[in-house]
Amino acid sequence: MKVFVLTGPTGVGKSEVAATLAQKFDLDIISADSRAIYHHLDIGTAKPSQQLRNKVRFHLIDFVEPDRLYSAADFARDAIKVMHELRKAGRRFIIVGGANFYLRALFLPLFDAPPVNLTLRKNLQAEPTETLYQELYSLDPERARQLHHHDRQRIIRALEVYHLTGKTFSELTQEQKKASRFIPVYAILTMERQRLYRRIEERFDAMLAAGLIDEVRRLKEMGFGQESIVGKTYGYAEVLQYLEGKISFEAMVQLAKKRTKDYARRQLTWLRSLKEAHWFEFTTLKDVVLKIEPLLLDALPDIP
Numbered sequence: 001m002k003v004f005v006l007t008g009p010t011g012v013g014k015s016e017v018a019a020t021l022a023q024k025f026d027l028d029i030i031s032a033d034s035r036a037i038y039h040h041l042d043i044g045t046a047k048p049s050q051q052l053r054n055k056v057r058f059h060l061i062d063f064v065e066p067d068r069l070y071s072a073a074d075f076a077r078d079a080i081k082v083m084h085e086l087r088k089a090g091r092r093f094i095i096v097g098g099a100n101f102y103l104r105a106l107f108l109p110l111f112d113a114p115p116v117n118l119t120l121r122k123n124l125q126a127e128p129t130e131t132l133y134q135e136l137y138s139l140d141p142e143r144a145r146q147l148h149h150h151d152r153q154r155i156i157r158a159l160e161v162y163h164l165t166g167k168t169f170s171e172l173t174q175e176q177k178k179a180s181r182f183i184p185v186y187a188i189l190t191m192e193r194q195r196l197y198r199r200i201e202e203r204f205d206a207m208l209a210a211g212l213i214d215e216v217r218r219l220k221e222m223g224f225g226q227e228s229i230v231g232k233t234y235g236y237a238e239v240l241q242y243l244e245g246k247i248s249f250e251a252m253v254q255l256a257k258k259r260t261k262d263y264a265r266r267q268l269t270w271l272r273s274l275k276e277a278h279w280f281e282f283t284t285l286k287d288v289v290l291k292i293e294p295l296l297l298d299a300l301p302d303i304p
Helices: 014-025 072-088 100-107 118-125 129-139 141-146 152-165 169-176 193-209 212-221 236-243 249-271 285-299
Strands: 002-007 028-031 093-096 183-190 278-281
Touching: 002 014, 002 285, 014 028, 014 093, 014 285, 028 072, 072 093, 072 100, 100 183, 100 249, 118 152, 129 141, 129 152, 141 152, 141 169, 152 169, 183 285, 193 212, 193 249, 212 236, 236 249, 278 285
Parallel strands: 002 093, 002 183, 028 093, 183 278
Antiparallel strands: none
Protein backbone atom coordinates (compact mmCIF):
# COMPACT_ATOMS: atom_id res chain seq x y z
CA MET A 1 0.00 0.00 0.00
CA LYS A 2 1.35 3.41 -0.97
CA VAL A 3 1.53 6.04 1.76
CA PHE A 4 2.19 9.69 0.91
CA VAL A 5 4.77 11.22 3.27
CA LEU A 6 5.45 14.95 3.37
CA THR A 7 8.74 15.60 5.12
CA GLY A 8 11.68 17.98 5.20
CA PRO A 9 13.81 19.91 7.69
CA THR A 10 12.30 21.78 10.58
CA GLY A 11 11.07 25.25 9.66
CA VAL A 12 10.74 24.56 5.93
CA GLY A 13 6.93 24.89 5.83
CA LYS A 14 5.63 21.32 6.04
CA SER A 15 2.66 22.27 8.20
CA GLU A 16 1.48 25.00 5.83
CA VAL A 17 1.67 22.73 2.80
CA ALA A 18 0.05 19.79 4.61
CA ALA A 19 -2.85 21.87 5.89
CA THR A 20 -3.51 23.26 2.42
CA LEU A 21 -3.49 19.79 0.83
CA ALA A 22 -5.60 18.27 3.58
CA GLN A 23 -8.32 20.89 3.26
CA LYS A 24 -8.32 20.76 -0.53
CA PHE A 25 -8.58 16.95 -0.78
CA ASP A 26 -10.35 16.14 2.51
CA LEU A 27 -7.43 14.27 4.06
CA ASP A 28 -6.54 13.30 7.60
CA ILE A 29 -3.01 14.08 8.78
CA ILE A 30 -0.95 11.57 10.76
CA SER A 31 1.79 13.52 12.47
CA ALA A 32 5.35 12.18 12.48
CA ASP A 33 6.61 14.93 14.76
CA SER A 34 8.48 13.66 17.82
CA ARG A 35 7.70 16.79 19.84
CA ALA A 36 4.10 17.54 18.89
CA ILE A 37 3.13 14.24 20.53
CA TYR A 38 3.55 15.84 23.96
CA HIS A 39 0.83 17.44 26.04
CA HIS A 40 1.52 21.05 27.12
CA LEU A 41 4.33 21.63 24.58
CA ASP A 42 2.43 23.91 22.21
CA ILE A 43 4.23 27.12 21.30
CA GLY A 44 7.73 25.66 21.00
CA THR A 45 6.58 22.78 18.81
CA ALA A 46 4.52 24.93 16.42
CA LYS A 47 1.63 22.57 17.09
CA PRO A 48 -1.42 23.13 14.86
CA SER A 49 -3.87 25.59 16.33
CA GLN A 50 -7.28 24.55 17.60
CA GLN A 51 -8.80 26.54 14.76
CA LEU A 52 -6.93 24.43 12.21
CA ARG A 53 -7.75 21.22 14.10
CA ASN A 54 -11.42 22.11 13.74
CA LYS A 55 -10.94 21.98 9.97
CA VAL A 56 -8.45 19.10 9.61
CA ARG A 57 -8.29 15.87 11.61
CA PHE A 58 -4.85 15.33 13.11
CA HIS A 59 -3.64 12.07 14.62
CA LEU A 60 -0.76 11.35 17.01
CA ILE A 61 -0.40 14.81 18.48
CA ASP A 62 -1.01 15.96 22.05
CA PHE A 63 -1.30 12.54 23.70
CA VAL A 64 1.94 11.82 25.62
CA GLU A 65 3.00 13.32 28.95
CA PRO A 66 6.36 15.15 28.84
CA ASP A 67 8.00 12.76 31.30
CA ARG A 68 7.03 9.59 29.42
CA LEU A 69 9.43 7.62 27.26
CA TYR A 70 7.84 7.28 23.81
CA SER A 71 9.99 5.36 21.38
CA ALA A 72 10.11 5.14 17.59
CA ALA A 73 8.73 1.60 17.94
CA ASP A 74 5.78 3.04 19.88
CA PHE A 75 5.18 5.50 17.07
CA ALA A 76 5.32 2.80 14.39
CA ARG A 77 2.83 0.68 16.31
CA ASP A 78 0.45 3.60 16.86
CA ALA A 79 0.76 4.92 13.31
CA ILE A 80 0.01 1.51 11.80
CA LYS A 81 -3.07 1.22 14.01
CA VAL A 82 -4.32 4.64 12.94
CA MET A 83 -3.71 3.90 9.26
CA HIS A 84 -5.69 0.69 9.43
CA GLU A 85 -8.54 2.43 11.28
CA LEU A 86 -8.68 5.23 8.72
CA ARG A 87 -8.66 2.78 5.82
CA LYS A 88 -11.49 0.84 7.43
CA ALA A 89 -13.45 4.08 7.88
CA GLY A 90 -12.92 5.04 4.24
CA ARG A 91 -10.70 8.01 5.09
CA ARG A 92 -7.66 9.04 3.06
CA PHE A 93 -4.61 10.37 4.87
CA ILE A 94 -1.05 11.62 4.58
CA ILE A 95 1.86 11.38 6.98
CA VAL A 96 3.54 14.69 7.78
CA GLY A 97 6.64 15.30 9.85
CA GLY A 98 10.39 15.43 10.04
CA ALA A 99 11.20 12.90 12.77
CA ASN A 100 13.52 10.71 10.75
CA PHE A 101 13.71 7.97 13.37
CA TYR A 102 9.90 7.76 13.39
CA LEU A 103 9.81 7.32 9.63
CA ARG A 104 12.58 4.73 9.74
CA ALA A 105 10.73 2.73 12.38
CA LEU A 106 7.50 2.87 10.40
CA PHE A 107 8.82 1.95 6.97
CA LEU A 108 11.97 0.02 7.93
CA PRO A 109 10.77 -1.77 11.06
CA LEU A 110 13.45 -3.11 13.37
CA PHE A 111 11.86 -5.69 15.62
CA ASP A 112 8.99 -6.26 18.00
CA ALA A 113 10.26 -4.48 21.11
CA PRO A 114 9.60 -6.09 24.50
CA PRO A 115 7.06 -4.39 26.78
CA VAL A 116 8.29 -1.93 29.39
CA ASN A 117 9.29 -3.33 32.77
CA LEU A 118 8.72 -0.51 35.26
CA THR A 119 11.07 -1.90 37.91
CA LEU A 120 13.91 -2.24 35.41
CA ARG A 121 13.26 1.21 34.01
CA LYS A 122 13.27 2.76 37.50
CA ASN A 123 16.62 1.13 38.24
CA LEU A 124 18.12 2.34 34.98
CA GLN A 125 16.77 5.85 35.42
CA ALA A 126 18.53 6.07 38.79
CA GLU A 127 21.91 5.83 37.05
CA PRO A 128 23.84 8.76 35.50
CA THR A 129 23.63 9.00 31.74
CA GLU A 130 27.39 8.49 31.28
CA THR A 131 27.28 5.27 33.31
CA LEU A 132 24.39 4.00 31.21
CA TYR A 133 26.18 4.87 27.99
CA GLN A 134 29.33 3.03 29.05
CA GLU A 135 27.25 -0.03 29.94
CA LEU A 136 25.55 0.06 26.56
CA TYR A 137 28.90 0.48 24.80
CA SER A 138 30.27 -2.60 26.55
CA LEU A 139 27.19 -4.66 25.64
CA ASP A 140 26.29 -3.30 22.20
CA PRO A 141 28.98 -1.02 20.76
CA GLU A 142 27.22 -0.89 17.39
CA ARG A 143 24.06 0.61 18.89
CA ALA A 144 26.07 2.85 21.21
CA ARG A 145 27.92 4.38 18.26
CA GLN A 146 24.56 5.20 16.64
CA LEU A 147 23.49 7.29 19.65
CA HIS A 148 24.72 10.53 21.12
CA HIS A 149 26.21 9.84 24.54
CA HIS A 150 23.65 12.24 26.09
CA ASP A 151 20.64 10.63 24.39
CA ARG A 152 19.41 9.21 27.70
CA GLN A 153 16.01 8.07 26.42
CA ARG A 154 17.35 5.79 23.67
CA ILE A 155 20.29 4.59 25.74
CA ILE A 156 17.88 3.40 28.43
CA ARG A 157 15.63 1.72 25.87
CA ALA A 158 18.57 -0.15 24.30
CA LEU A 159 19.61 -1.40 27.75
CA GLU A 160 16.04 -2.41 28.52
CA VAL A 161 15.89 -4.45 25.33
CA TYR A 162 19.07 -6.31 26.31
CA HIS A 163 18.04 -7.02 29.90
CA LEU A 164 14.54 -8.14 28.90
CA THR A 165 15.50 -10.32 25.92
CA GLY A 166 19.08 -11.37 26.53
CA LYS A 167 19.97 -10.04 23.10
CA THR A 168 21.33 -6.67 22.07
CA PHE A 169 19.40 -4.10 20.09
CA SER A 170 21.74 -4.70 17.15
CA GLU A 171 21.28 -8.48 17.25
CA LEU A 172 17.50 -8.20 17.29
CA THR A 173 17.61 -5.67 14.47
CA GLN A 174 19.46 -8.14 12.26
CA GLU A 175 17.30 -11.11 13.26
CA GLN A 176 13.92 -9.49 12.88
CA LYS A 177 14.41 -7.06 10.05
CA LYS A 178 11.47 -7.40 7.71
CA ALA A 179 9.89 -5.59 4.80
CA SER A 180 7.22 -3.06 5.66
CA ARG A 181 3.71 -3.62 4.35
CA PHE A 182 3.60 0.10 3.49
CA ILE A 183 5.45 1.74 0.63
CA PRO A 184 6.33 5.40 1.34
CA VAL A 185 6.04 7.99 -1.38
CA TYR A 186 8.29 10.74 -0.08
CA ALA A 187 7.73 14.39 -0.94
CA ILE A 188 10.63 16.31 0.58
CA LEU A 189 10.37 20.07 1.00
CA THR A 190 13.58 22.02 0.75
CA MET A 191 14.75 25.59 0.31
CA GLU A 192 17.97 27.52 -0.05
CA ARG A 193 20.02 26.98 3.13
CA GLN A 194 20.33 30.61 4.23
CA ARG A 195 16.64 31.23 3.66
CA LEU A 196 15.83 28.18 5.79
CA TYR A 197 18.10 29.44 8.57
CA ARG A 198 16.44 32.85 8.49
CA ARG A 199 13.03 31.18 8.79
CA ILE A 200 14.25 29.15 11.76
CA GLU A 201 15.55 32.26 13.50
CA GLU A 202 12.40 34.26 12.77
CA ARG A 203 10.21 31.41 13.96
CA PHE A 204 12.00 31.20 17.30
CA ASP A 205 11.66 34.97 17.74
CA ALA A 206 7.93 34.60 17.05
CA MET A 207 7.68 31.78 19.59
CA LEU A 208 9.27 33.98 22.23
CA ALA A 209 6.82 36.76 21.39
CA ALA A 210 3.94 34.27 21.66
CA GLY A 211 4.90 33.31 25.22
CA LEU A 212 7.38 30.44 24.99
CA ILE A 213 9.16 31.47 28.19
CA ASP A 214 5.89 31.41 30.13
CA GLU A 215 5.07 28.01 28.62
CA VAL A 216 8.38 26.57 29.81
CA ARG A 217 7.91 28.17 33.22
CA ARG A 218 4.52 26.47 33.57
CA LEU A 219 6.00 23.15 32.52
CA LYS A 220 8.75 23.55 35.11
CA GLU A 221 6.18 24.31 37.79
CA MET A 222 4.29 21.16 36.78
CA GLY A 223 7.42 19.13 37.48
CA PHE A 224 8.65 18.73 33.90
CA GLY A 225 12.28 19.77 34.18
CA GLN A 226 15.69 18.57 33.09
CA GLU A 227 14.83 14.86 33.14
CA SER A 228 11.74 15.29 30.94
CA ILE A 229 11.52 16.09 27.25
CA VAL A 230 11.50 19.79 28.25
CA GLY A 231 15.13 19.54 29.29
CA LYS A 232 16.19 17.54 26.27
CA THR A 233 14.73 19.16 23.17
CA TYR A 234 15.90 22.22 21.29
CA GLY A 235 14.04 25.43 22.05
CA TYR A 236 12.73 24.22 25.39
CA ALA A 237 16.02 23.09 26.93
CA GLU A 238 17.65 26.47 26.37
CA VAL A 239 14.71 28.39 27.82
CA LEU A 240 14.77 26.09 30.84
CA GLN A 241 18.47 26.81 31.32
CA TYR A 242 17.69 30.52 31.15
CA LEU A 243 14.91 30.22 33.73
CA GLU A 244 17.26 28.33 36.04
CA GLY A 245 19.80 31.14 35.77
CA LYS A 246 22.40 29.04 33.96
CA ILE A 247 22.64 31.18 30.82
CA SER A 248 21.70 34.73 29.82
CA PHE A 249 18.72 35.63 27.67
CA GLU A 250 20.99 36.45 24.76
CA ALA A 251 22.86 33.15 25.09
CA MET A 252 19.57 31.28 25.30
CA VAL A 253 18.33 32.77 22.04
CA GLN A 254 21.61 32.17 20.24
CA LEU A 255 21.94 28.57 21.47
CA ALA A 256 18.32 27.65 20.69
CA LYS A 257 18.64 28.93 17.14
CA LYS A 258 21.96 27.14 16.66
CA ARG A 259 20.62 23.79 17.95
CA THR A 260 17.56 24.07 15.73
CA LYS A 261 19.71 24.72 12.67
CA ASP A 262 21.98 21.81 13.63
CA TYR A 263 18.90 19.59 13.81
CA ALA A 264 17.76 20.77 10.37
CA ARG A 265 21.20 19.84 8.96
CA ARG A 266 20.96 16.34 10.43
CA GLN A 267 17.49 15.91 8.98
CA LEU A 268 18.71 16.90 5.52
CA THR A 269 21.62 14.49 5.75
CA TRP A 270 19.25 11.58 6.36
CA LEU A 271 16.73 12.73 3.77
CA ARG A 272 19.43 12.74 1.10
CA SER A 273 19.92 9.03 1.74
CA LEU A 274 16.34 8.23 0.69
CA LYS A 275 16.16 6.62 -2.70
CA GLU A 276 13.44 7.58 -5.17
CA ALA A 277 12.29 10.50 -3.04
CA HIS A 278 10.78 13.55 -4.74
CA TRP A 279 12.25 16.92 -3.80
CA PHE A 280 10.29 20.19 -4.00
CA GLU A 281 11.73 23.65 -3.57
CA PHE A 282 9.54 25.79 -1.33
CA THR A 283 9.25 29.05 -3.23
CA THR A 284 5.68 30.11 -2.44
CA LEU A 285 2.95 28.09 -0.78
CA LYS A 286 0.73 28.18 -3.86
CA ASP A 287 3.54 27.14 -6.18
CA VAL A 288 4.79 24.20 -4.11
CA VAL A 289 1.28 22.87 -3.48
CA LEU A 290 0.57 22.84 -7.22
CA LYS A 291 3.83 20.97 -7.87
CA ILE A 292 3.15 18.36 -5.20
CA GLU A 293 -0.48 17.67 -6.13
CA PRO A 294 0.17 15.19 -8.99
CA LEU A 295 2.43 13.06 -6.80
CA LEU A 296 -0.10 13.15 -3.97
CA LEU A 297 -3.04 12.17 -6.16
CA ASP A 298 -1.08 9.29 -7.66
CA ALA A 299 -0.23 7.96 -4.19
CA LEU A 300 -3.69 8.31 -2.62
CA PRO A 301 -5.80 5.15 -2.66
CA ASP A 302 -9.15 5.04 -4.41
CA ILE A 303 -11.73 4.76 -1.64
CA PRO A 304 -15.38 4.51 -2.60
